[in-house]
Amino acid sequence: MSIMQSPLTAHISETLTGVSTINAFRVQSQFILREKKKLDQANLAGLLFSHTMLWMTLRMNLFGAVVTLIVALLGVTGVMTTAFVGIALSQISVFSPLANALSLQAADFEASMVAVERLNYYVNSLPKEASRNLPKDNELADWPSTGLIEFENLELAYASHPDRLIIDGISLRIEGGEKIGVVGRTGSGKSTLMDALFRIIEAKRGAILIDGQDIASIGLKKLRLSIQMIPQSPTLFDGTIRSNMDQLSKKSDTELWESLKRVGMHEYVSQLTEKLDSKVSEDGVNLSAGQRQLLCLAKVLLDKSKILIMDEATSSVDAESDKLIQNAIATQFVNATVLSVAHRLNTIAAFDKVLVLDNGKVAEFDSPYVLLGKENSIFKEMVNATGVANAAVITEIATKHRAEKRK
Numbered sequence: 001m002s003i004m005q006s007p008l009t010a011h012i013s014e015t016l017t018g019v020s021t022i023n024a025f026r027v028q029s030q031f032i033l034r035e036k037k038k039l040d041q042a043n044l045a046g047l048l049f050s051h052t053m054l055w056m057t058l059r060m061n062l063f064g065a066v067v068t069l070i071v072a073l074l075g076v077t078g079v080m081t082t083a084f085v086g087i088a089l090s091q092i093s094v095f096s097p098l099a100n101a102l103s104l105q106a107a108d109f110e111a112s113m114v115a116v117e118r119l120n121y122y123v124n125s126l127p128k129e130a131s132r133n134l135p136k137d138n139e140l141a142d143w144p145s146t147g148l149i150e151f152e153n154l155e156l157a158y159a160s161h162p163d164r165l166i167i168d169g170i171s172l173r174i175e176g177g178e179k180i181g182v183v184g185r186t187g188s189g190k191s192t193l194m195d196a197l198f199r200i201i202e203a204k205r206g207a208i209l210i211d212g213q214d215i216a217s218i219g220l221k222k223l224r225l226s227i228q229m230i231p232q233s234p235t236l237f238d239g240t241i242r243s244n245m246d247q248l249s250k251k252s253d254t255e256l257w258e259s260l261k262r263v264g265m266h267e268y269v270s271q272l273t274e275k276l277d278s279k280v281s282e283d284g285v286n287l288s289a290g291q292r293q294l295l296c297l298a299k300v301l302l303d304k305s306k307i308l309i310m311d312e313a314t315s316s317v318d319a320e321s322d323k324l325i326q327n328a329i330a331t332q333f334v335n336a337t338v339l340s341v342a343h344r345l346n347t348i349a350a351f352d353k354v355l356v357l358d359n360g361k362v363a364e365f366d367s368p369y370v371l372l373g374k375e376n377s378i379f380k381e382m383v384n385a386t387g388v389a390n391a392a393v394i395t396e397i398a399t400k401h402r403a404e405k406r407k
């Protein structure tokens with residue numbers, strides 16, 4: 001019954017999530033039909049269960065009746081004394097319902113154990129992550145203090161395809177405070193490389209060092225709290241704007257508003273009736289994708305760390321918000337190392353260096369100005385592909401940045 005119930009529950013919740021799309025395409029009848037089929041399947045198990053129960057009750061009652069008849073016959077024929085027959089008959093009338101209840105409870109117990117069985121499966125059969133806490137973590141109170149990142153002959157492969165190297169022997173040194181734009185074709189391994197910094201994917205060979213410490217020797221909790229990330233699609237939790245920005249309720253209202261102001265979200269939030277306590281639905285579905293990214297950035301600004309990773313962090317925001325975010329990053333993370341995976345090349349034109357990944361290898365790693373001046377540069381090709389006018393803007397920003405740096 002539990003197994004047959006899951007597809008029905010999943011179908012109901014998925015239908016509720018996509019109800020506007022279903023209405024827009026006018027496929028309600030199709031979904032109602034699917035719902036009925038799943039309901040029938042779920043009811044089938046319930047029906048079988050109640051029939052089996054009736055079958056068993058009938059058998060148990062029949063068994064009780066036969067025993068009663070035998071005892072009665074033994075009494076009538078004088079094989080058993082009257083007193084013994086009396087006791088036997090009174091016990092039999094109790095035995096039948098008891099046996100029934102016992103078998104029911106045994107079946108119920110077995111069904112309830114399905115949950116334990118599943119938990120046991122998750123605990124023992126799924127691949128485990130490394131330790132969350134290690135003794136060494138306590139010695140690293142101020143780590144990372146400079147934000148120096150070194151990749152040493154790093155090789156990465158996913159567990160599902162251990163022989164396919166997604167990152168194929170990368171060696172790089174990113175100085176503390178440098179702003180690095182990471183570009184490359186779809187599937188070149190940009191996101192995978194960013195995930196490796198959080199040990200979401202472990203190094204197959206080689207190492208990643210942050211401030212000279214191999215991250216493989218640091219507990220996951222310490223590591224993941226020390227690096228901040230604005231992902232492609234940020235995860236928000238069911239709660240309020242406040243609880244999503246400050247889960248531990250450590251920040252004052254002034255700090256929260258200040259942070260919202262920096263990312264340009266304060267106007268929107270101040271228009272809401274409940275302001276900071278306005279509801280955020282699970283996964284932030286009542287906010288646009290851009291607002292989710294801005295809220296995530298506002299959260300990041302509350303606790304600035306030495307390393308910030310952005311995975312196409314501004315992919316869903318309009319040009320004006322994008323400018324705001326770039327500005328916030330440039331002013332608020334002056335001393336932090338920033339690694340930004342970017343498709344909009346304008347956003348990284350003023351960065352210190354661009355890392356071009358190609359098939360998991362470093363194809364280019366230099367300042368945008370130098371790469372734009374190189375013949376056959378992949379980065380230059382990518383910039384040119386954005387159109388003549390845009391390429392001119394990017395070149396101008398890169399040249400200006402170079403001149404400022406020289407000063």
Ligand SMILES: Nc1ncnc2c1ncn2[C@@H]1O[C@H](COP(=O)(O)OP(=O)(O)OP(=O)(O)O)[C@@H](O)[C@H]1O
Pocket residue numbers: 158160161166184185186187188189190191192193
């Ligand atoms: N969880 C996974 N399991 C197995 N292979 C994966 C997984 N995630 C990504 N890959 C593979 O790794 C390769 C690199 O993916 P990745 O997401 O790092 O690329 P990317 O450069 O960030 O691409 P994009 O620009 O599209 O985001 C792809 O070929 C992809 O198929």
